[in-house]
Amino acid sequence: MEEKELFILIISVTIILLLLGLFILILFVFYQKRLLINKTKLEKLQSETLKSQLEIQEHTLKNISQEIHDNVGQVLTLAKLNLATTVIEESASAEKIKTSQQLIGKAIQDLRDLSRSLNTDYVKEMGLIRAIEYELALLKKTGTIETGFAIDGSTVRLGKQKELILFRIVQEAIHNVIRHANASVLNTAILFSKDKMEIVIYDNGKGFDLGPLTDPDNSSFGLGLRNMQARAALIGAHFFLYSSPGAGTKLQLQLPLNNTTDETTAKN
Known part of the structure; x- marks a missing residue:
């Protein structure tokens, strides 16, 4: 029992x-x-x-x-x-x-x-590529920084709102170079492949330490860069930043083309 x-x-x-x-x-x-x-x-x-x-x-x-x-x-x-x-x-x-x-x-x-x-309307009508060319031409006209611009692949229109957001990111990046980088050369490239579009901006300036950007207790550092990253995420783009003291800075944006509404395609 x-x-x-x-x-x-x-x-x-x-x-x-x-x-x-x-x-x-x-x-x-x-x-x-x-x-x-x-x-x-x-x-x-x-x-x-x-x-x-x-x-x-x-x-x-x-x-x-x-x-x-x-x-x-x-x-x-x-x-x-x-x-x-x-x-x-x-x-x-x-x-x-x-x-x-x-x-x-x-x-x-x-x-x-x-x-x-x-002007938002003017930028939208110009399109992303022409707007970036225009911005770089304005910078080159100042004689302070030598600029380069290249396009590779078949260009694709992404929709006016996405192009405007991308342009504002590029515009902010260019202004950051002017204000902080102490660079003499700024190169920009737009690359189109079958499944993505990529924008690369790199300068030969003084560069900086990326460490503080990853510090949650130092949210005031690189506020403009964080805003750029947030804008990129808003349209499904990936934001990458590479820099170190004395080695310049490289900014890379990648946007999957299957997330876009293609308007026109032209072969460069």
Whole structure:
């Protein structure tokens, strides 16, 4: 009788332990599922927030572009015309007036270039490749950095919104080189293959240590780079950055073409 009771006790304890283990497993699976749901909701919220920020930014840039074109540009044009109609007999003063006209003319052209670069509609109509070419041409015109640009493969239009986001990333990268890299050469390449498009930007500047970028306690470092990475993720692009002190910097963007809405294709 004692053996039978002991056997029943062992069976009962085993069943209880199995049920307890099953219960814990169910709780664990449920908890993991909730974590996944919350993570998905958070990622969706972050994505929607970033989209809203980009829309506000583009709207602001468009307004600034319009303001430059309609007001500042016109004021400078009137100032230039006013100088042109000023009669100066003294040769020294005439030379100063002429120099002032030239400087104002350059300012007008620079503002027009800036206005086009900021204007969302203009960038969308130009397309990604022409917009990048235009941006590099503006940089080369300053005479501070030698630029190179290359395209390989059959070009594909990605849809205006994706091209605009990619252009803003490239634009930010170029401005980072101007502000921080102390570079004399900046090269850009766009590569098209069957399944992806790749943008590579590299300079011969001073480079920097990437370590702080991976430090969660140093979120203020490389804020612009983090924003670029977030923008890339928004359209399904992969963002890679390579740099070290004294060795320049290389930025690489990869966008799977099967995630895009192709508009036109042309052979280069």
